[in-house]
Amino acid sequence: MAQIPNLDNAPINLTSIRDQSQKELITILKNIRGKKCLVIDPKLGGSLSLIVQTSLLKEHGVELRHLTAEPIQTECTKVVYLVRAQIDLMKFICSHVHTDVSKGLQREYFVYFVPRRAVACEKILEEEKIHHLMTIGEYPLYIVPLDEDVLSFELDLGFKECSVDGDMSSLWHIAKAIHKLEFAFGLIPNVRAKGKASVRVADILNRMQAEEPVNSSDMGVPEINTLILLDREVDMVTPMCSQLTYEGLLDEFLRVNNGAVELDSSVMGVQQEGKKIKVPLNSSDKLFKEIRDLNFEVVVQVLRQKATSMKQDYTEMTTTTQSVSELKDFVKKLNSLPEMTRHINLAQHLSTFTSKPSFLGWLDMEHTIVEAQSYDICFEYIEEMIHKQEPLVSVLRLLILFSVTNAGLPKKNFDYLRRELLHSYGFEHMATLNGLEKAGLLRKQESKSNWLTVKRALQLVVEDTDTANPNDISYVFSGYAPLSIRLVQQAVRSGWRPVEEILKLLPGPHSEAKRSGFASSPSLETLPGTPSLDKVGDGRRSLVLVVFIGGVTFAEISALRFLSAQEGMAYELIVGTTKIISGHTLTETFIEKL
């Protein structure tokens, strides 16, 4: 099965966006005649694997390489660098060119920046005196559709850059990506934002509209009705909790990268010593689509049910005589066999992790921290983890959860735990701690925490969740409703007004705006979110685009899908994000590599 997701059933025409990106890349390659060596930075390569098949690139006379510190080994005289506009990547390019020059190799160099040229990167090339050797262009890849209802802006380090380095470049890129969507699907009339970065993005989006307006008079009713922007910062609790949906758990334990997991082939039942196998995971896999958002407990049951019914059908087949059409039906069902095998193998592999008592203990502790009623127990647990030198990322994760729910730690505990961390894991993590402090994730307590108030007001902790037949989004964490999604629920239903008081308790400003610019809009005077006026011509529901600035977890996406499927829900929800994250990946971005 392909890693590139099938987008035919997407609520808006994402295929055209992806095809456009594909075409642009091919055009770039075609404009350079002859054989060329295409050097891609690895992260970008991952994103590209969701847009275009490598075979298609090779058809255009391209030798593929990854960008590393090692010089390029190739016979080609034309070297094309396709890189994100990051300063640190420039060093590799410079060293390559210098090596080539010192060896006397005559090559033609091209650099294509993604998604656009950057003054800072070009300055480095100038300082290294290789700018004049380069032909520079850009490949405007702003949006990568990860699945029918998920768009990624591929801005890995956005959160860290904004919160620690003060580099707001990612915000402009997000606004640009949304603006591009508006050119395709119409000006989005309602914009709601919560969080410093979100409000800024909304502001930049308005500026872009003024500078380069979307001509809304020749489009009909815009396909996307509302844009909701949320800072990750507003809800740091959710990503730090262990996700309990099927897809969430796959990410937690096996790391889902660009829509696939990589495993030892033995796990999937393929006997090949030492080889790794890539398993794609997207909605083209029908079984996956059915079970990805379910709580893991239920998944096991579902798979068992399916296996049993398959077995039943089989026995029926062999024992009774079947008509040709019944035979055909059975064979069709057999087609789902590879999918079933795949997920049974995966689920089994996951259970080896989830059945460990340490995992259960961990979940328990997360729950306790979120309840925020027993400070000392949590403190001691974390302290012990540090003493035992448990993996740093896991420790930091719990620590962040702890700090956020308590609005920081009292100075004594703060200094104490930090010292223990440095002693246990080494002084190189001083920079990490400094970064976390700057981002407000692990800091001294300055004022009382209002987590309890928020928790109560938004009903974040729900007792007695029925994971098999959930009636609330809290099933994704078996009893904790993601704060971010509760906010989305509110925003979609009736805007920010009813929850103003609560919003004030959460970090960052908030804003709500109605944007004009389209000729005939009947709903200008009515309250936002009124269902009846927001249908797109052919009876489809209108869309709400929820953008997470800083990252979103699979569990949150599952929660959004759950909301979207509820009866009485007037909108269909699609997700945009800077990157898909998990507690681990988000925490890792803060760990300084020295």
Place this chain on the structure above:
Amino acid sequence: MAAVSVAAEWQLLYNRYYRKPEIYSMQWKNKVDLSRNKVACAPFGGPIAVIRDDSKIVQLYAESALRKLRIFNSAGVQIAETVWKNPGGRLIGMGWTDDQILVCVTQDGTVYRYNIHAEVIESNVSMGQECFEHSVVECVFWGNGMVCINEANQLFCIPDFKNPNPIKLADPNLEELPLCIAVIEPQYTMSGNVEVLLAVEDHVLLVEEDGIQQVGAGVGPLQKMVVSRNGKLLASFTHDGRLLVMSTDFSKIIFENSCETALPPEQLAWCGMDSVLLYWDDMLLMVGPYGDPVRYLYDEPIILIPECDGVRILTNASMEFLQRVPDSTVSIFKIGSTLPAALLFDALDHFDRRSAKADENLRLIRSSLPEAVEACIDAAGHEFDVSRQRTLLRAASYGQAFSSHFQRDRFQEMSKTLRVLNAVRNHDIGIPLTIQQYKLLTPSVLVGRLINAHQHVLALRISEYLGMNQEVVIMHWACAKITASLAIPDASLLEILLDKLRICKGISYAAVAAHADKSGRRKLAAMLVEHEPRSSKQVPLLLSIGEEDTALSKATESGDTDLVYLVLFHIWQKRPALELFGTIQARPLARDLFISYARCYKHEFLKDFFLSTGQLQDVSFLLWKESWELAKNPMASKGSPLHGPRIKLIEKAQSLFAETKEHTFESKAAEEHAKLLRMQHELEVTTKQAIFVDSSISDTIRTCIVLGNHRAAMKVRTEFKVSEKRWYWLKVFALATIRDWDALEKFSREKRPPIGYRPFVEACVDADEKGEALKYIPKLADPRERAEAYARIGMAKEAADAASQAKDGELLGRLKLSFAQNAAASSIFDTLKDRLSFQGS
């Protein structure tokens, strides 16, 4: 009837009609005498440049001896004038380029260029030393280039005035000057380069840049040559009085005509593609391929100006246009014409006079009505006379009323075109274009020429009328206005400009502002830039006019970090470091971007920044990081000299932290780090194993214990005040790693472990030592813990007992699951669970 008088003005050349209406009565009213002046006329109804001919001896009537170069439009209205003060001897050649630049070539080979307002365009071009030494004798101009010949019979050319670089053509090896010169334009030659035809003796030489060729042998001697408009035909006058028209490759003769005299004509010109005009002192002869030539008599000097569809004839008093009468016009106005178009025209006349004959005519042509209407419209397009245009159009609309299958668009299109043409033909504008010339020139070029002549209002109206982009017009107007309004103060000029600029959405205020800046009006530029909505255009312009602070603000507001970097680097290059620091310290975004960039690339400079702004803790972090960079050097951990510098860096960091007074934690940490490195270094020396440096304190302790060096471990413990709890964890796991169970047991007995016995149990279980684990499990205080522990080593009964002691039903349930495989075990759990539930727990 009107029709008769129209045709009476025509002349018949074999079977074609020609007409020569007067388009203008020249407005210069006797101020210009063509016989005394050198004149250059631009095609497509372009301007006329006039300057007194200094090769002629004339009597001056109350004129200054200094010559004036005057530029008129085709109607004789003066556009501009300037005094000719250029040195360089006699003016040899003068001509207009396609871009409406007047090129003047003097004897010494200098090329002066003027625009339509008689302003000199900077940088004269020189044709070279050879032209300077041997005077230029003759010049031939075409569209965008020129060829000249000097006394030494060498040819030079400028192929394109857009890049006026003179080129020397191949040496024709002549002993004397050629009889005449003609040029085939580059766009019509196969090679794309200009080809010069020289009539020498009895043949013609074809001269190009890299070679000469003899063509047309025996055809000469030719006294005059001129190439047709499409570069394919050559009209020439032979020494024995014949007009010879050949193809330009001299392969065939199209026709030849004996003229009455062997004297070469003063001017030879093509009239469209159909006939050739020859002009002698008082007679203009028009010769066609067949039939007798037509004669026109003139008693004053004339100048022939060839156009694509005819020839303009300029005299002192008038401007006429000689053209072949278009077919449609012929069909209507020819005497005795019974073609449908004529009948339709007639019908209109009858209709106007309310005669019933109108209807009769219409009935006759009913089936050919569409062609008749079309012909009327077409003919209207070819008329200069407005009333005649109107009549023809009325005839067309009259016919259209009775015809169902007609295209209304054609009518509207023609009306539009005629309105535009009539507007530009007006005296004040003086561009007498025919409809064919207009189509060839294209409306946008026309608008461009109007702008060039500063006829902005008309240009704007025309571009609006024809639906063209008005931006070009308004931009040019704005720039011209700025240049011309030096006296008007900034604020009021701004108002005037904004008033018009607002008309056009999306116009580049930045470009207008740039022009203002170039004209030296920086403040005005700054004011204009404010209105530019696109920050990507605004910011670079602000930088170029020196408004760096505003640029930085605008860039920050826009949220586009690329622009902020642009401004940042600009300021970095221009201003000294301290100023840069001061500027960005006040702006968080710029400062942070600077830090991100400098961190990657300009470490030392960044340190200077932090020091100057008093952010000592940031310097400390940088120093600390540098120490790690040193560590990556493979020599460092081998106790080589790099080790010392590393520690020094860390100690420096520590002292800086201490200075800040808010970073005591970091200061202490740096201190400990330095201490640790020293200790680790010593350990490596004593144990001769390079495994200590850069591990953490906990790891160091563990390693020491594992190596059996308990004293060292204790030393580390005391030095860094390791807590009891942590010490116990570390020691337990270290001992378990080396599987020293005896030592572990001894350790457990030293005193009551502050962390309880759970670590001991865990260590044993993890190491798969069930026996050892059993030593500690009973010591666990919490029965729950005991239950879990027993379960982990597979002792179901004990686990169940412990769990029931804890009275924890839920625990029982969970533990049962872990024994799912073992039926016997599960049943134990079940019984106990039931028992518990009866007890109501």
